[in-house]
Amino acid sequence: MLYESVFVFSGQLSPKLAEDKLKETLEIIKKAGGKILKQESWGLRSLAYKIKKNSKGYYYMINSEAEASAFSSFNVKMKQDDDFLRFLNLKIKEVDKELSFLDESKTKEKVYEK
Numbered sequence: 001m002l003y004e005s006v007f008v009f010s011g012q013l014s015p016k017l018a019e020d021k022l023k024e025t026l027e028i029i030k031k032a033g034g035k036i037l038k039q040e041s042w043g044l045r046s047l048a049y050k051i052k053k054n055s056k057g058y059y060y061m062i063n064s065e066a067e068a069s070a071f072s073s074f075n076v077k078m079k080q081d082d083d084f085l086r087f088l089n090l091k092i093k094e095v096d097k098e099l100s101f102l103d104e105s106k107t108k109e110k111v112y113e114k
Helices: 015-031 070-080
Strands: 002-010 037-053 054-064 086-090
Touching: 002 037, 015 037, 015 054, 015 070, 037 070, 037 086, 054 086, 070 086
Parallel strands: none
Antiparallel strands: 002 054, 002 086, 037 054
16 A cells, blocks of 8 residues: 655654654554655745644654554654654545645655665
8 A cells, every 4th residue: 555654753853853753653664565656855944833842843744655554653752752742644646746835855766666
């Protein structure tokens, strides 16, 4: 099954630490048998309202191919870690091969072929 996941990490983290948290998250999905198809970094953005005393957050989006069970340990880790402000996992029908206008890296390297 294909999934689109969006994460918001605490804006109080350094950019490197936010990237490290993303890498940990990707590893959890890969270890559970998932495959990362697309990854985007939307950067540090202002939140619409404060969440856990944060007014800014680092936004990331990934598309993955995995079984639903792959997200069980992933969801547990997200709920336990205070640096994860919000996350959303959606089941999708297909992955858009183009990077969104929100992606700050603007590199095609982050779109993986199936």
